[in-house]
Amino acid sequence: MANYYCEYCGTKFRNVNSLTAANCFRHPYGGNKGKHKLYQGSEKDKYTCKHCGQSYRTLISLTAANCYRHPLGGNKGKHAPAL
Ligand SMILES: [Zn+2]
Numbered sequence: 011m012a013n014y015y016c017e018y019c020g021t022k023f024r025n026v027n028s029l030t031a032a033n034c035f036r037h038p039y040g041g042n043k044g045k046h047k048l049y050q051g052s053e054k055d056k057y058t059c060k061h062c063g064q065s066y067r068t069l070i071s072l073t074a075a076n077c078y079r080h081p082l083g084g085n086k087g088k089h090a091p092a093l
């Protein structure tokens with residue numbers, strides 16, 4: 011069975027319906043200011059930030075760390091996974 015991940019926080023869901031129904035604690039507008047967003051890439055051994063190229067083993071650890079090349083400014087936001 012496929013797993014679905016949130017692009018903002020890396021939380022794993024069993025279906026898209028429950029993913030998009032729940033608030034995301036790492037939403038870019040602020041914690042729980044919006045819903046989880048479906049990560050549309052495939053499951054990988056490692057995930058790369060699309061802004062800075064740093065790699066992480068999980069989406070959870072990638073999205074938990076500040077990005078020094080974030081579009082809003084260095085460390086003004088979290089890493090974001092490339093597809
Ligand atoms: Zn989320």
Ligand SMILES: [Zn+2]
Nearest residue numbers: 059062077089
């Ligand atoms: Zn980054």
